[in-house]
Amino acid sequence: MLYLDAMADSGREIDLDIVSASWRSLSDDEAYDTMMSAWERKFSAIKREPRIPLIDGALKRQLASLEELLLEDRNAVRIEDPFEAAVSQTPAPAMVLSPNGLVAALNDGASRYFGVQHGLSAGTDWVRDDSLADFRAVRASGVGKGNVDYAIIRTIVGDSEEALAEVYQLESGGAVAPYTVVRSLELDWLPSVSTALKKVFGFTQAETEISRSLFANRDLQVVADQRGVSIETVRTQVKRILGKAEVHSKAELIRLLALLCARAAFQQERVDLTWSDPLGREKILTRRDGRKLAYSWMGAEDGRPILFVAGQTSFSFLPEAMCSELERRGIKLISPSLPGHGNSDPVSQQEQLIDGCDAIEELCETLELGPVPAVTSRGGQFYLIYLALTRPDLISTLLCISLPWSISLNRKESLPWRQHTFFKLALDAPAAFDIACRLGYRMVKQRGPDFYLTRGYNDSGVDGETIADPEIKPLLRAAIRHVLAQGYMAFKREQEMCAKSPISEWVSKLQVPLHWLVPGQIGTIDGTDLAHIRGLNPLVSLELVPEAGELLPYQLPELFIERLAELAGEGADTALASHDPVRSA
Numbered sequence: 001m002l003y004l005d006a007m008a009d010s011g012r013e014i015d016l017d018i019v020s021a022s023w024r025s026l027s028d029d030e031a032y033d034t035m036m037s038a039w040e041r042k043f044s045a046i047k048r049e050p051r052i053p054l055i056d057g058a059l060k061r062q063l064a065s066l067e068e069l070l071l072e073d074r075n076a077v078r079i080e081d082p083f084e085a086a087v088s089q090t091p092a093p094a095m096v097l098s099p100n101g102l103v104a105a106l107n108d109g110a111s112r113y114f115g116v117q118h119g120l121s122a123g124t125d126w127v128r129d130d131s132l133a134d135f136r137a138v139r140a141s142g143v144g145k146g147n148v149d150y151a152i153i154r155t156i157v158g159d160s161e162e163a164l165a166e167v168y169q170l171e172s173g174g175a176v177a178p179y180t181v182v183r184s185l186e187l188d189w190l191p192s193v194s195t196a197l198k199k200v201f202g203f204t205q206a207e208t209e210i211s212r213s214l215f216a217n218r219d220l221q222v223v224a225d226q227r228g229v230s231i232e233t234v235r236t237q238v239k240r241i242l243g244k245a246e247v248h249s250k251a252e253l254i255r256l257l258a259l260l261c262a263r264a265a266f267q268q269e270r271v272d273l274t275w276s277d278p279l280g281r282e283k284i285l286t287r288r289d290g291r292k293l294a295y296s297w298m299g300a301e302d303g304r305p306i307l308f309v310a311g312q313t314s315f316s317f318l319p320e321a322m323c324s325e326l327e328r329r330g331i332k333l334i335s336p337s338l339p340g341h342g343n344s345d346p347v348s349q350q351e352q353l354i355d356g357c358d359a360i361e362e363l364c365e366t367l368e369l370g371p372v373p374a375v376t377s378r379g380g381q382f383y384l385i386y387l388a389l390t391r392p393d394l395i396s397t398l399l400c401i402s403l404p405w406s407i408s409l410n411r412k413e414s415l416p417w418r419q420h421t422f423f424k425l426a427l428d429a430p431a432a433f434d435i436a437c438r439l440g441y442r443m444v445k446q447r448g449p450d451f452y453l454t455r456g457y458n459d460s461g462v463d464g465e466t467i468a469d470p471e472i473k474p475l476l477r478a479a480i481r482h483v484l485a486q487g488y489m490a491f492k493r494e495q496e497m498c499a500k501s502p503i504s505e506w507v508s509k510l511q512v513p514l515h516w517l518v519p520g521q522i523g524t525i526d527g528t529d530l531a532h533i534r535g536l537n538p539l540v541s542l543e544l545v546p547e548a549g550e551l552l553p554y555q556l557p558e559l560f561i562e563r564l565a566e567l568a569g570e571g572a573d574t575a576l577a578s579h580d581p582v583r584s585a
Contacts (some may be wrong), residue, residue, distance in 0.1 A: 014042045019062045025439045026069075029447055032439060033418075033455075039432070040421040054429055063435055070438045081448020082170055083477070086181045090262040094183040096170060097122050097139075098470040103278075104179060104477060111276055113157060113184060119278035119317055119475040122182075128154040138167045139180055152185065152218075152251050164218060166255055179470075185254060187261035189215065196260055201244045210237050214250070215257045275342050275485035278317050278478050282343065285366050291345035293359050294337040299326030304568040305367075307374040307395075308333040309360060309384050315377070315553045316479040319471065322557050329561070331568050333375070336363045338383070340490025342482045352493040353501065356383045357390070364394055371396035373567045378402065378550075379494045382501050388512040397572040398514040399563060402522060402550050403533070404503050410529040414522075418455060426499040434492065441488035449480035460521045463549035472554050508536045513573035515580075517563065520546035534582060539573075541580035 017038040024031035046052050055063070083105035087094040093113035095106040101123070103116050111117060114126045127135050131153035141148050150168045157163040164185040169178040189212050197203040197211060213223045220238065224231040238250065247253050276282075282296045298308075298318055303326070310316040316335065318326075326333065337344040338356045348355050360383060364370050373396050376384045381400050388395040405415050405423065415423070425433035443451045450467075453476055457463040466472055483491055507514065514537070518525060530542050545552060545559070553560040566575040577583045 014038055014045060015056070015059045018042065018059065022063070022066055022435065022439070026442070027446070029443050029451055032443055035439075036418055036421050036436070039425060039436075040417055043421065043424050043428075055432065060431070063431060067431070067435055067438070070435070070442070080446050081450065083179070084448045086170055086183075090183055090187075090258075092184040092187050092258075092262060094181065095122065097180040097182065098474055099179065100471055101139075102471065102474040104470075104474040109184075111280075114155070114182070117278045117280050118276060118481070119478040120320060126155050126157070128156055130154065135167055138169065141169065150251070150255075152254060155184070157186075164254075166258065183258075185258045187258055189261055190264040192264045193257070193260045196264075203241065203244060207237065207241050207244070210234065211241060211253070211257060214238065215254060215261075218254065275481050277342075278475070279323075284343065285363065287345075287359065287362050289348070291339070291348070292343070293339075293345070293363060294343040295363055296335050296337075298323045298333045298335070299331045300329075301332065303327070303330040303332035305332050305334055305369055305372055306564060306568055307360070307364070307369065307372050307384075308335045309338070309374065309376045309380040310335065310378075310479070315475070315551055316482055317475045318553065319475065319557075322553070322561060325557075325561050326564070329565050331564055333564075334363075334367065334369070336360060337482065338490070338494075340486050340493075342485055346486055347490050347493055352490075352497045353382060353386060356494075357387045360384075360387060361391065361394065370394045373397045373399070373572055375399040375564065375567060376401070378404075379498050382498055382503060385503065385506050385510070385514070386501070388514075389506050389510055392511045395512050397567060397576070398512060399517070399567045399576065400514060401517045401552055402519055403516060403525070404498065406498070406501070406503050407507070408504070408529050408532050410526065410532075414525070422495065423499045426496050430496075433496070437488045437492040437495070441484060441491070444480065444484055449477040452480050452484075453477075457550055460519075460549040462521045462547070462555060463551050466549070466551045466554050469554075472551075475554075504536060507533075507540060510537050510539055513539045513541075513576070515541045515543065515563075515567075515573075515576035517548075517552060517560075518542055518544045519548040519550060519552050520544055521549040530582075534580075541577040541583045543576075543579040 018035060021031045021035035021038055025035050042054065046054060083096045086096050087105050087107040087110065090107070093107065093109040095110045095114060095116060096104045098104045101121050103118050103120060103122050106116065106118055114122070116122045116126070124132060124135065134148070134151040134153050137148040138151050150166070152164055152166050155163045155165045166183050166185055168181050170181045171178050194208050194212065197208050198205075203211065210223060210227070213226055214220070217223060217226075220234050221231050224234045227234070242248065242253060245253055245256055247256055277296045279296060279298065282294050284292050284294050287293050336359060339345065339359055340347040344359070350358070364372060371393060374384050374388075376398070377400065381404055384395065384398060385400075388398055403411050405411055405419065412420070422436065425436055440452070453467045457467050467476055516533070518530070525544070530544070534540055534542060545556065548555050563576065566572055569575065
């Protein structure tokens, strides 16, 4: 009896930790980790003493209160991610460039305005020739080759060459060099801007009008001509304006005025995770039930097709060099956005698995694909393996990256604690799992996609290095936006699907060849484990890649492209199986 009382007290203490950390998770990412750790301890306590309730009445009431708050307060999120804040705190087109010039973040208007896409190189076509030196000087200062950390440059927008933008350095934790922010200064001057200048800085009516004219024209002679005075008079007035505004140059004044215009333009802070296809190739088809299904492609436009279903994985989009190699080899990766992801319409009342498979079938029918080879990873494996089982006429050969966590007992036990706890919640505590997903989504909006990346991939050293790579990070951030653009629900349902689906049973019944690339850096996978998986079906082959993690395509691009070429070629099953030392023997 004393033992049971002690266990009950321990369970109540853990419940208090869960409640406390859950509430603090509304604004604290470390508290989110504490909450998940408390749930892990709860599952461990129940394993030792099964009579301890997972969720008793008191804990259920607390979780219900938190869920009610999340429903009511879902938009009250303060953006703290430096990349997202830089582009969201202005209504003007804005983007953040990585140290090597890839677009790491952009807002709604930036793609059209600057002619750039998320995750791809921004280039300099949008910079006017007479501003290239200033733009490059700011970029160079980030790597210690100068001290110019701010500039106003002229940009080319459509047929106009009069647009201005500011360029400045943005420090990012863990980055090898500062990122660069580019924000248009073409903003409307609303009446509240004039009011603010008068109230806050004590500008006279004349000084306010001069400031407005200077902001619109950026040329003292034009201001003088408009006011019918000499340029010397305007210079004297601008000097007084600089003093009142406590800035030291015309450039600083223009930046201050731009910030005031931006603030005036906001009716409310934007916190949506908007999505746009990095390659600008997205197409939309209408499904039989009227919902929209988005898809895109990489590689050669008229190449041999491969269906690429990424699920919630983070290599939905490949670097330009890999896309060029795909094009050279005549391969076309066709990527659907599953329901609720990217710009595909939200999930229906159907099961996630069936809804996703139906969407893939409709895409294949529309594009006249089939039988078609397919590549996938993480949650995408469940859709394609099930589809290959039920529609063997549609999928010819499967290439899968990483083993599903539920494929074997050893794989389950070797999961990092955070993922293990996440899946346990999905299986045993759906209400708590829903809150964990809601809080995680809220934190992604607040802290940015890096919140997801560090928790999903940082348990492997090689994956940790990959998510910090400035050439890869913009693509990873784009992929997280693709998953979460419409909210947390599609992600949540996909995780539940992965937790509950009998993947081993499906694999054992497959009539389609399946080749797994097994990263060696994702946990303990021994020979017994591999033998169990091979034993499920003679059509399954396994290729252990010791130096890779979950993000294998980014880490070993040559290997990944080579396997895609084999997948798309004649005799794909034989070619891929030859990399399995057991099957080839």
